[in-house]
Amino acid sequence: MPIQASFPSQEPLGLNADLIRKYNQPAPRYTSYPTALKFKPIEDKASRSAMLADIEDAEGPLSLYVHVPYCRSLCWFCGCAKIISTNTALADKYLDYLEMEVRRYANLIRSGRKVVQLHFGGGSPNFLSPAQIGRLDNILRSSFEFDPSAEISVELDPRTLSKSQVLAFRKLGVNRASIGVQDINSKVQEAIHRIQPTETNIKTISWLREAGINSINVDLIYGLPHQTESSFNQTLDEVLGYDPNRLAVFSYAHVPWSKPAQKILERSPLPTADSKIDILIQTVQRLTGSGYAHVGMDHFAKIDDPMVKAQEAKTLQRNFQGYSLHADVEICAFGMSAISQSKNSFRQNQKDLDAYYKMLDEGDIPLEKGYLLTPDDQIRREVIMRLMCDLELDFQARGESNGVDFQNYFSSELDRLQVFEEDGLISFVEGGLEVTPLGRLLIRNVASRFDAYLGDAKQGFSKAI
Missing domain, CATH: 1.10.10.920 (Arc Repressor Mutant, subunit A)
Structure with missing residues (x-):
């Protein structure tokens, strides 16, 4: 039953x-x-051939992921694969190689398969200029056929976002955006090297809604320096006033042995484990009492949101971007460090940018690690x-x-x-x-x-x- x-x-x-x-x-x-800890280096032709055969044999709809690794400044809590630079011209070369990868990959895929989902992550996708965003659109649409109702989403850094970038992403087809807020307290922002005034958040949300991007997610992080139950409650007060469709509330994982920049956060007091638990309980109670369903780990959505509907219909999926609306899709991921997923395998691209470029120059798919499922x-x-x-x-x-x-x-x-x-x-x-x-x-x-x-x-x- x-x-x-x-x-x-x-x-x-x-x-x-x-x-x-x-x-x-x-x-x-x-x-x-x-988990990704089971992925192994792809060092022999037989393993590589088996992984690529998994692409060629697959059928059904596609979900694309594009990793844009560049950020203009380093947030000290960050654990993402990123490159810090203010030189946007670097992205032109990156797009040259991304185009090679997309075309090479698309040639392996059976015709007639439509894209039902596309996500831009990073890094900061709005590192790209409006012209570069338009070029990325051309790269993808020249190689893939998109379903007219495809969900197209982007992660945005409000601190460096312009209205022209919002309009460029909207022209590309973006209909959902996720903005990183993390915390509205200025003392916390100083401690994590991410100064982001309230006015910046409000302006970003206004631009998105004016452009017709009406599905908005806000990212928060608890467990950061100087956070208390009281201070995070103030963050929730403000963010609920933004009226987002979804919220992702992540627990900060302090792993300075693998992410050295996180060592800087130890200059300021980090919440105790008990304090983090109190903040989490408060957050769940506030959000579920404010019209949001607790979808699952870290994620909340308004009770009429498509994410909740997908959960009720049992079509929700979980992948490397978190919760997703489409089950039973093949994930084709492009760019440095990106991870693809299909029925029989996981395939991760080179995490080093020079190695990523080198494999593409050699005419190959830039895989570094993978796993064939039993x-x-x-x-x-x-x-x-x-x-x-x-x-x-x-x-x-x-x-x-x-x-x-x-x-x-x-x-x-x-x-x-x-x-x-x-x-x-x-x-x-x-x-x-x-x-x-x-x-x-x-x-x-x-x-x-x-x-x-x-x-x-x-x-x-x-x-x-």
Whole structure:
């Protein structure tokens, strides 16, 4: 019997700080399964051929991702693959090579496959000038056929955005934008090297709406220096006044051993683990009490938003860009460090820009790492992704879609989920399980029970909160 989930704007949350502390352990974010830590260097022709064959054999709709690595200044908290520069002419060379990659990749894809989704990430896509944005549009549309109703989204840095750039992205077809705000407190902004006045945010949102880009997401980060429950509540007050369609509220992961610039943040006091939990609980209560549904890890959307509708229809997807509206699409990713995903493989481009250019000069697809999924990987990938997206599991449906007896196949995993039911993270129901409001905060912990590779080796992953 199918499980029926509901996503009310406000519900009894039952957010127990002690339980959150108990489960505040390292776990993957499951933007992929297996995680990127399992990716291996592609060093032999056989592996490369198998990965490229996966592109040639695939059918169905496409989701494109374009990575624009450039930023004009360094935010000290950032963990993205980026290049800091104020020289916009660098992007001309980057677009030259991106065009090579797009054309080479498109030649491998069967004709008739339409693009239903396109996302520009970075870095800062608005590092590009209006003319460069127009050129990028031509590069993509000359190689791919777009569905007229395709979702086209872009990440924007309000500090360096111009109205002409907004209009150029709108001409390209952008209908959804995500803007990085992080925190409105000036003391916090100084500590993270990101000065961004309120007026800048308001102007950006005004330009977007005037241009007809009406679906707006705001990114916030909790756990930054000087943040307190009170100060972050003021940030929420202001951001709710912007009336965004969605909010992504991320936990800051302090990993200075891999991101050296983060060491600078230690000059200022970072919130304690308990303080971060208090900020998170407050945030969930504020947003779910203000007309937003808690879609899942980090993400909130107005209850009439297409993201919530996709979750109800069980077509929501999770990938390296977070939650996405389209399930069962092949992700074709372009640019330095970009990760493509299809039925049988993950493929990551060179993370070093010179190496990316060199492989394209040699006439190749610029792959550095990849992973070919086993049959067990594919089963677990679907189960983990449906759990992360649907916040429930229908055992019969998942078993039938994978040709297994679900409860026998995952008998040990289901046994290890019992403690989550005892602690109120999930509820076992007839034919499946449902994730509780508390479990939504700790969904990566629940999903990790189905991870065959995790075990006790949790190095490299951030804590759940």
